Amino acid sequence: MTGGSNALGGKVWKFGDNINTDLMLPGPWLYRSAEEQAKAVFINNRPEFLREMQQGDVIIGGFNYGMGSSRPAARSLRNCGVGFLLAEALNGLFFRNAVNFGFRAFECPGVSTAFEEGDRAELSIDDWTATNTRTGQALAVTPIPPMLLEMMLGGGVLPMLEAKGLIAKRNVGQGAASTV
Numbered sequence: 001m002t003g004g005s006n007a008l009g010g011k012v013w014k015f016g017d018n019i020n021t022d023l024m025l026p027g028p029w030l031y032r033s034a035e036e037q038a039k040a041v042f043i044n045n046r047p048e049f050l051r052e053m054q055q056g057d058v059i060i061g062g063f064n065y066g067m068g069s070s071r072p073a074a075r076s077l078r079n080c081g082v083g084f085l086l087a088e089a090l091n092g093l094f095f096r097n098a099v100n101f102g103f104r105a106f107e108c109p110g111v112s113t114a115f116e117e118g119d120r121a122e123l124s125i126d127d128w129t130a131t132n133t134r135t136g137q138a139l140a141v142t143p144i145p146p147m148l149l150e151m152m153l154g155g156g157v158l159p160m161l162e163a164k165g166l167i168a169k170r171n172v173g174q175g176a177a178s179t180v
Contacts, residue, residue, distance in 0.1 A: 009122035010056040010083045012115045013049065019061055020068035021094065025076045038079035050080060058121040061087035062112045066094020075101040084123055086111045086130055086141065099148045102156035107142040114139055
């Protein structure tokens with residue numbers, strides 16, 4: 001890893017432009033539990049994804065990643081074990097859901113051409129860089145405002161508010177941890 005307290009790395013899975021939330025979390029799974037939704041990520045367009053991915057693997061996307069509806073696709077990506085997502089450009093609604101659900105999703109110009117499927121990507125939030133360990137190429141990741149980063153790294157908006165004592169803690173025994 002690149003070092004620092006906010007460094008992550010994993011195998012790259014590449015996706016193109018205009019990946020919509022319907023591909024990440026298909027409609028028939030919308031009314032199921034968060035745990036069940038995590039088992040349906042990319043099931044229709046990349047059925048091998050969940051069988052082959054490892055905890056911490058990385059998604060590299062193109063432009064307008066996360067377009068479409070406000071369904072909780074970012075939560076499903078987090079819950080199935082994706083370590084982080086880097087895209088040329090993120091759809092605004094998807095990005096805000098990523099923040100709210102504590103999923104690391106960032107814009108990184110040039111990322112779609114700097115990585116190949118199967119490469120290893122390392123991300124350092126401390127210095128806002130993404131590195132391809134195969135080629136050594138490092139790219140600048142677009143920083144996000146500190147308050148949004150705090151929510152994202154803190155597990156999302158509800159866990160952050162709980163930690164600050166601004167809302168009552170949820171009862172984890174009732175599945176609260178999976179509904180964030």
